[in-house]
Amino acid sequence: MENLLGIRQEIMDLAKETEEQVKKQFQEVEEVCEFNSMRILHAFQKYQVSDMHFNQTTGYGYGDVGRDVIEKIYAEIFQTEDALVRGQFISGTHALTVALFAMLRPSDTMLSICGKPYDTLDEVIGISPNPSSLASFGIKYEQIDLVDQDFDYAKIEKTLKEKKIKLIEIQRSRGYALRKSITLDKMEKVIQLIKKTDPEVIIFVDNCYGELVEKIEPSHLGADLVVGSLIKNLGGGISPNGAYVVGRKDLVELVAERLTSPGQGKEVGPTLGMNKQILQGLYLAPSVVASSLKTAIFASKLLENLGYIVEPKFDERRSDIVQTITFGDPELLIRYCQGIQMGSAIDSNSIPEPWDMPGYTDQVIMAAGAFTQGSSIELSCDGPIRPPYIAFMQGGLTYSYGKLGVLKAVSNLKKKN
Numbered sequence: 001m002e003n004l005l006g007i008r009q010e011i012m013d014l015a016k017e018t019e020e021q022v023k024k025q026f027q028e029v030e031e032v033c034e035f036n037s038m039r040i041l042h043a044f045q046k047y048q049v050s051d052m053h054f055n056q057t058t059g060y061g062y063g064d065v066g067r068d069v070i071e072k073i074y075a076e077i078f079q080t081e082d083a084l085v086r087g088q089f090i091s092g093t094h095a096l097t098v099a100l101f102a103m104l105r106p107s108d109t110m111l112s113i114c115g116k117p118y119d120t121l122d123e124v125i126g127i128s129p130n131p132s133s134l135a136s137f138g139i140k141y142e143q144i145d146l147v148d149q150d151f152d153y154a155k156i157e158k159t160l161k162e163k164k165i166k167l168i169e170i171q172r173s174r175g176y177a178l179r180k181s182i183t184l185d186k187m188e189k190v191i192q193l194i195k196k197t198d199p200e201v202i203i204f205v206d207n208c209y210g211e212l213v214e215k216i217e218p219s220h221l222g223a224d225l226v227v228g229s230l231i232k233n234l235g236g237g238i239s240p241n242g243a244y245v246v247g248r249k250d251l252v253e254l255v256a257e258r259l260t261s262p263g264q265g266k267e268v269g270p271t272l273g274m275n276k277q278i279l280q281g282l283y284l285a286p287s288v289v290a291s292s293l294k295t296a297i298f299a300s301k302l303l304e305n306l307g308y309i310v311e312p313k314f315d316e317r318r319s320d321i322v323q324t325i326t327f328g329d330p331e332l333l334i335r336y337c338q339g340i341q342m343g344s345a346i347d348s349n350s351i352p353e354p355w356d357m358p359g360y361t362d363q364v365i366m367a368a369g370a371f372t373q374g375s376s377i378e379l380s381c382d383g384p385i386r387p388p389y390i391a392f393m394q395g396g397l398t399y400s401y402g403k404l405g406v407l408k409a410v411s412n413l414k415k416k417n
């Protein structure tokens, strides 16, 4: 017996049982969603968003009132002095790049305290050689690895006492690394240590995938600059592209002058009709993040029930929307990702295969049947084809669609060869 999507009754029964087991976690997600919705609604009301803010500017984009109100709302939500929210950032990586180039000068040292940063920053920093990297400008890079899933507080303190560090990078989400995401209680502890040891260091947070998962953000804890993508959490599945940078006013200004040009900074930047989508995406974001979290929690428990190793566990505290499932077998990883694709609304008939991607050593399989290309707040799943064959899954615009995608993927796992 199968339903319309070809999901067998026994899997639907298992889903029902799983949902009973995760009720408490779902309730907690709903509670955070309501709290964050309140924060966002308050910001919209405080800055009196109205129809006129949806209008577009073209050309230089001088005096775009919609753009200005968006940036005030972002600063309000993050409790920062200023914000830069622009479609001219083409991705999270681009915003991180512009921000790093804006902060760092030749002979400065950047220190990452979560191990190696996200893969796409390798060539930006110069960990992998590139003639346009920060390293090519004489900017030094150092790294301190996590120990036992936590910061190496002693080594961080020692390093800050021994040498001048200009900027510390903290990556909240796990990226493609085999580590847990950084919860905000750990983030608070390390920020306090850094501020106490050297108050001049710029604390820079890659917040991708972490927004609205908890009731506060790294900026509430004293981070100086926080960066993320609009085709992830805060775009709510509506923003067509873009990214944000929030933080100290002087630092945001430096980023704006690097994005546009010195002397023009935030004053220019045509919005080309995107304001309404950015605002509507932000408005929906708490609920979309909640759907993604519920999809992840459901998948975590369902696949654990089926005998797979999952991270995080369904009842663990989360700081991002990413769920990993360890398959221990390339064939199962590929089938799971293909099943996620089959369960999506867009391109459900195309079958993803592992391929060589620029910047990756192993082949990678990527499943994303998304309305917005590359959007990973929509249900998506990918994994490098290397032991122990881990799927990184995230997103889900609604819980029902997320759940159905997971069930389709599980059906595909169980399919006979």
Ligand SMILES: *Cc1c(COP(=O)(O)O)cnc(C)c1O
Residues within 6 Å of the ligand: 091, 092, 093, 094, 118, 120, 171, 172, 173, 174, 175, 206, 208, 209, 229
């Ligand atoms: C996705 C992601 C990025 C890069 O964002 P893109 O928009 O894909 O360039 C950077 N850091 C982390 C932790 C991410 O998850």
